[in-house]
Amino acid sequence: MMTAIHDSILMGLFGGVLCLLVILTVIGRVLKRRHDSNISRSTIDNFNAQISAWWKMCVVLALALVVGRIGSLVLFGILSFLALREYLTLVPTRRGDHRTLFWSFFVIMPLQYCVLGFQLYIVLAIMIPILACIFIPTSIAIAGDTAHFVERAAKIQFGLMVCGYCLSHACALLQLKIPGFEGHPARLLLYLGIVDQMNDLLQYVWGKLIGKNKIAWRVSPDKTWEGALGGLVSATALGTLLWWATPFTPLQSAGMSFTICILGFAGALVMSAIKRDIGIKDFGAVVERRGGILDRIDSLCFAAPIFFHLVRYYFAR
């Protein structure tokens, strides 16, 4: 995908993101050095952790742009594999699930990316939601252990949906052919990433500034209605301003950004609920040191497939 490097708008946008990151990194370092500031230690550590996570995401994105079409499939395939590994390490499974899990890792997940590579979009849409949904309970039933049967099938299915189906749709953006926008699908991935991550950040900032009414304090103590709405409005505005980098008109860009923000919010909330449910304290740190991919993709995972299908339905071909 040499076109990515010659795409001056893409490079400009990406360059802008990197400049912003450099500035944020410097701010983070300065805050860490100065002990007299009235911001708490943990807030500064969180801030720095978030910045280093963004650097990692930029590295992955840059890699996806330079390694070409097949390379990007392999790269996202590896990410999906590692994410599923983290998820299934955290979620309790039983001895009877062993072979089903083996199939999930080594057959279903690679198949998903092969189907994407051959651009068989109908198969892509039904692979995990329908075919895996039939295969998994069947395979668990064959293993013969009926205890917690529905729960076990649902856990594995959900893992494949989030780590396989949803994440692969971020990669699928790079495969799109849009009339009048040929050779620039990477901008769509960058657009999705910027709007989604800025929504996260702005939700947090607005929440700190004017947040009062908690949405679901048991699930995510930081999330407030004020923060969510503030984030939604400001990130949608930001996304609208980026219309020039996309095939959208400003109004369409506003609609797309709005959708991404709503879904980003839903994704983050659901992943928090899962973490609370499985009690991350047992294995959380192990997963964290091995990349913490699950934490990075939480808000992206719901937005990616919907954004992809909207763009494909209205703009592609």
Next chain:
Amino acid sequence: MSEGIHPIASLLAAVARGITGVQVQWAGCEPDERQRIYFANHTSHLDFVVLWSALPSEIRARTRPIAAKDYWEETSLRRYLAENVFKAVLVERGAISKANSHEEPKHARRSLIEDMAAALGDRNSLILFPEGTRGTGEKVGEFRGGLYHLGLRRPDIEMVPAHMENMNRILPKGEYLPVPMLSLLTFGKPIQVEPHENKDCFLERAREAVSSLRRIGPA
């Protein structure tokens, strides 16, 4: 025994580390070149390779596993892996319990302990799974007596408990294809046989030393 690590052993160790994504914690002691007996819970065929690969390479070259003769001499591939690749010390499983049940004289037990003591020599370390067989991973099973007798025979050597988590989910007993989940290996505080401590007492203490390492959060 020739010095150095067999290339196939290094390869298998790398593969096992990749599959299990193991994170190693030295919670009760530091890696050390002194002679030691590492003893751990046993739930998977990957246990030994993962524990062994977690040791620094200069220690690894001098650390040998204790393995069951009946299993590892069954096929020529297993025999090759045990004897040539990992330089395992193959022992009769159950020699101790047989010795206790009056069917065979005590020399069976004595030769088992002598074999292990000879393998230790004056510079080697051993890896031992005192449960004697792979468990389900739910709890650490009862320990067999070899650890106690070896501890009496060589009181100068530290015995380091280790606990491996999730290995039973990665490659459980009876399966031959691994599922690549993440695992955790924790080394605990070394123990020794106390003066006048009886066998059951010590074995229970050793078992407790292993099972208490379960789910120690990373520091």
